[in-house]
Amino acid sequence: MELYxxxxxxxxxxxxxxxxxxxNQEETEILVSEGYYQPPVITENSIIWGNDLIESAxxxxxxxxxxxxxxxxxxxxLLAALRLQNRKNNFSFxxxxxxxxxxxxxxxxxxxxxxxxxxxxxxxxxxYTDKYDTLPETVKDGIDENLIDIKTAVxxxxxxxxxxxxxxxxxxxxxxxxxxxxxxxxxISRRDGLTQDECIRLTRDIADADNPGESAAxxxxxxxxxxxxxxxxxVSSTVKGSGITLEAPQGFExxxxxxxxxxxxxxxxxxxxxxxxxxxxxxxxxxxLL
Amino acid sequence: MQTSFSNYSDYYKNIFKxxxxxxxxxxxxxxxxxxxxxxxxxxxxxxxxxxxPPEHMNRDTLLITSPRGKTVGKCxxxxxxxxxxxxxxxxYLGCTLGCSYCIMKSYLNFAPVTVYADPMPSIQQIKSIAAxxxxxxxxAGTGETGDSLQFDPMFRMSEIFVQELSSYPNIFFExxxxxxxxxxxxxxxxxxxxxxxxxxxxxxxxxxQETDTFSLDMRLEAARKAxxxxxxxxFHFDPIIAVKxxxxxxxxxxARLLEFPKxxxxxxxxxxxxxxxxxxxxxxxxxxxxxxxxxxDEFVRCADNKYRYIQHERENILSFMRQQLxxxxxxxxxxxxxxxxxxxxxxxxxPLKSKNNFSIFQHINGVRKHIRKN
Numbered sequence: 286m287e288l289y290x291x292x293x294x295x296x297x298x299x300x301x302x303x304x305x306x307x308x309n310q311e312e313t314e315i316l317v318s319e320g321y322y323q324p325p326v327i328t329e330n331s332i333i334w335g336n337d338l339i340e341s342a343x344x345x346x347x348x349x350x351x352x353x354x355x356x357x358x359x360x361x362x363l364l365a366a367l368r369l370q371n372r373k374n375n376f377s378f379x380x381x382x383x384x385x386x387x388x389x390x391x392x393x394x395x396x397x398x399x400x401x402x403x404x405x406x407x408x409x410x411x412x413y414t415d416k417y418d419t420l421p422e423t424v425k426d427g428i429d430e431n432l433i434d435i436k437t438a439v440x441x442x443x444x445x446x447x448x449x450x451x452x453x454x455x456x457x458x459x460x461x462x463x464x465x466x467x468x469x470x471x472x473i474s475r476r477d478g479l480t481q482d483e484c485i486r487l488t489r490d491i492a493d494a495d496n497p498g499e500s501a502a503x504x505x506x507x508x509x510x511x512x513x514x515x516x517x518x519x520v521s522s523t524v525k526g527s528g529i530t531l532e533a534p535q536g537f538e539x540x541x542x543x544x545x546x547x548x549x550x551x552x553x554x555x556x557x558x559x560x561x562x563x564x565x566x567x568x569x570x571x572x573x574l575l
Numbered sequence: 576m577q578t579s580f581s582n583y584s585d586y587y588k589n590i591f592k593x594x595x596x597x598x599x600x601x602x603x604x605x606x607x608x609x610x611x612x613x614x615x616x617x618x619x620x621x622x623x624x625x626x627x628p629p630e631h632m633n634r635d636t637l638l639i640t641s642p643r644g645k646t647v648g649k650c651x652x653x654x655x656x657x658x659x660x661x662x663x664x665x666x667y668l669g670c671t672l673g674c675s676y677c678i679m680k681s682y683l684n685f686a687p688v689t690v691y692a693d694p695m696p697s698i699q700q701i702k703s704i705a706a707x708x709x710x711x712x713x714x715a716g717t718g719e720t721g722d723s724l725q726f727d728p729m730f731r732m733s734e735i736f737v738q739e740l741s742s743y744p745n746i747f748f749e750x751x752x753x754x755x756x757x758x759x760x761x762x763x764x765x766x767x768x769x770x771x772x773x774x775x776x777x778x779x780x781x782x783x784q785e786t787d788t789f790s791l792d793m794r795l796e797a798a799r800k801a802x803x804x805x806x807x808x809x810f811h812f813d814p815i816i817a818v819k820x821x822x823x824x825x826x827x828x829x830a831r832l833l834e835f836p837k838x839x840x841x842x843x844x845x846x847x848x849x850x851x852x853x854x855x856x857x858x859x860x861x862x863x864x865x866x867x868x869x870x871x872d873e874f875v876r877c878a879d880n881k882y883r884y885i886q887h888e889r890e891n892i893l894s895f896m897r898q899q900l901x902x903x904x905x906x907x908x909x910x911x912x913x914x915x916x917x918x919x920x921x922x923x924x925x926p927l928k929s930k931n932n933f934s935i936f937q938h939i940n941g942v943r944k945h946i947r948k949n
Binding site: 512 | 865866868871873875876877878885886887888914915916919
């Protein structure tokens with residue numbers, strides 16, 4: 286290990302791993318002066334590990350750090366960099382994409398299983414990384430910012446990038462609804478043969494609605510949603526406020542509806558009976574939903 | 576979709592890339608029959624199917640093996656839906672007909688097409704069940720896990736079933752197929768109540784969704800030959816897919832069945848398209864466009880966790896089909912995997928209250944649900 290002049294070190298990161306340690310000048314000075322730091326690992330041409338420390342040391346006006354100098358060896362350097370990150374199963378897709386680019390540049394394809402083992406516990410990390418690389422930048426950003434999972438993004442790849450952008454920026458949509466709404470937009474677009482512009486317009490309308498989830502579902506499932514609406518209207522006009530709860534079977538799949546009520550007094554019982562009479566008079570409307 | 580067919584040798588030539596035969600199946604007659612069609616392929620005799628390399632665990636591989644354990648069971652049916660008590664016998668597991676909606680995709684992905692080359696254990700089990708149920712109709716078939724006749728001209732096992740079961744008046748043995756491969760069966764002398772069942776759909780749907788099968792014309796021509804030779808036939812509208820203009824397409828297809836003598840049609844089944852979440856994923860993966868247009872319709876999750884059209888849509892479709900088939904008034908027409916409510920709304924009664932369907936849905940004693948062996 287030698288004391289290196291970090292000012293002269295090439296600053297191109299070996300792999301652009303995310304920065305996750307931020308130190309102020311005072312912290313860095315104490316660390317370096319007391320020697321409480323893990324020496325960066327470097328080659329003649331790049332920093333394998335320790336970018337964060339080198340960067341904050343430079344900012345603090347420190348020009349020399351103890352460093353490990355290792356030989357240039359693309360495979361060994363990459364494995365060391367991954368191990369030193371100590372973040373197995375926690376690399377972002379943009380990092381995996383950078384690793385894959387490095388593998389290709391240095392012709393390390395034969396070692397993918399060994400490299401994968403440093404990135405994640407199971408499987409070949411390149412499978413979804415390859416797919417990530419084909420996605421538009423907006424979608425990649427969404428994946429890296431955890432707005433959408435890679436699997437959903439890949440399934441939705443036929444949607445215009447603007448659609449993702451609108452949905453990502455819509456504050457009314459939760460993580461789980463985002464997936465559902467995107468899927469519904471894609472299915473509507475395929476079902477109705479929408480052009481890209483029409484699809485974007487549809488997405489804007491959905492995002493602008495008070496409840497984007499409901500709005501998308503109404504367009505994707507018009508029959509089911511109109512049945513739900515008809516039932517809800519029926520409930521409002523017959524039993525609402527009467528003490529009777531009327532429930533439709535799940536998916537309107539079944540032979541009957543469930544009515545629930547409690548009787549605590551004769552007056553209440555009379556009200557329930559009057560309401561049920563009202564239900565009986567308009568029961569045809571109800572049963573045609575099944 | 577194939578619209579013409581010249582001979583079996585040509586047909587079988589390019590279906591498989593290799594054959595594995597387990598030692599215990601090597602000397603079966605069915606195995607020897609098949610080898611004459613498959614001699615051009617690399618063939619390995621193996622101790623157990625477990626030694627087939629993973630890269631060969633697919634539909635390019637044919638595995639010929641012997642049946643084990645109980646090979647006959649009740650069709651697994653579907654939770655919350657009426658079961659028709661059909662018995663299924665293991666014979667052909669998997670096929671290469673490539674139907675887009677095939678349920679086998681969701682659980683036979685990494686399996687070779689498997690042939691259980693000894694029909695006798697299944698035959699004995701069916702006989703035993705029939706003996707325990709002398710006053711009931713026992714319907715049994717080999718078409719649940721694969722096409723009954725796609726490979727049968729090679730293996731010639733269906734004829735053994737037909738002959739062996741022909742003397743049992745209460746056994747209706749069905750060979751269910753999407754092929755016209757009946758010629759090898761026509762000369763069987765004692766057919767008993769054997770039924771050749773043809774899966775039917777409008778030509779437009781066959782062309783789009785049953786890509787490696789045979790045209791409706793070819794299937795119906797085969798059905799005609801079967802009837803002329805003295806067989807009973809059955810027809811299965813399953814799955815019915817409500818594509819654009821489905822009423823016209825299905826009305827035209829149903830009309831073609833009216834040409835058959837009613838007394839020779841043992842039954843007609845109806846079932847609308849249904850799928851599990853896993854199957855939908857597989858269908859989308861396999862589709863070149865990444866999606867299946869008819870799945871963009873509206874479906875609801877039913878009690879068995881399978882997705883079906885909305886109940887009253889299904890009732891409309893099934894009632895329409897029933898109406899189209901009404902000239903065949905004495906033929907049992909039943910629905911596959913449908914709920915009691917749909918039965919009531921389409922047929923006006925549960926199956927056991929229907930004169931035509933009573934014998935089909937009557938409980939069979941001494942049989943357990945069939946557990947599929949993957």
